[in-house]
Amino acid sequence: MTEVKFYEKIEDELLHFAVIISKTKNEFIFCKHKSRDTWEIPGGHREKGEDIADTAKRELYEETGALEFDIEPVCVYSVTSPDNFDGRESFGMLYFADIRCLEEELHSEIEKIKITPELPEKWTYPDIQPYLLEEAKRRGYL
Numbered sequence: 001m002t003e004v005k006f007y008e009k010i011e012d013e014l015l016h017f018a019v020i021i022s023k024t025k026n027e028f029i030f031c032k033h034k035s036r037d038t039w040e041i042p043g044g045h046r047e048k049g050e051d052i053a054d055t056a057k058r059e060l061y062e063e064t065g066a067l068e069f070d071i072e073p074v075c076v077y078s079v080t081s082p083d084n085f086d087g088r089e090s091f092g093m094l095y096f097a098d099i100r101c102l103e104e105e106l107h108s109e110i111e112k113i114k115i116t117p118e119l120p121e122k123w124t125y126p127d128i129q130p131y132l133l134e135e136a137k138r139r140g141y142l
Contacts, residue, residue: 003128006135007076008033010091017055019043020071021136022064024099027115031063038122041129043092049137056095063110065103068105071095092122094132096141107121 020042022029030039042063046055053073060066074094084090106113115119123129136142 002081004128004131005078005080005089007078007091008052010076010078013023014091015052015076015093015097016090017043017048018046018052018059018095018117019077019092019132020056020060020095020097021074021133021141022060022066022069022099024102024115027117028119029064030114030120031110032112032114033124036124037124038124039114040124041132052093056093056097058089060095060097060099062088062108063106064099064113065106066097066101067103068101069097069099071097074139074141077132077135083138086137094136096136 022042027066029042031042032039042060044059046052060069060071069074074093074096075093076091078089078091080087085108
């Protein structure tokens with residue numbers, strides 16, 4: 001069973017992921033990876049030596065084409081799942097971004113984005129990402 005937890009702070013070196021709840025004109029932006037038929041919140045892995053805030057900005061651009069935006073950290077989250085990290089707790093930083101301008105074309109593994117007021121029915125990570133949205137809402141970001 002997958003467990004998602006939330007924290008205010010954690011040691012920086014433990015943060016491996018950045019996930020960015022993204023909106024434009026008050027509608028959500030979700031991504032569809034080229035090799036999947038499901039939707040996800042933009043985000044990804046931190047590169048070696050990269051600041052976690054830079055990870056968030058890079059992933060936001062790569063996965064949505066965001067050119068102009070305001071971004072802020074929401075909180076630290078963790079995921080514990082038997083099929084990831086040998087069942088050990090892994091950590092990421094959750095962000096919220098308000099995007100003002102998007103590029104016309106995407107240049108990454110993302111096939112397309114969807115701008116919508118609704119949440120997707122088919123999630124790539126159904127045991128994780130809906131909980132991230134709930135926490136952001138609880139904290140007043142949505």
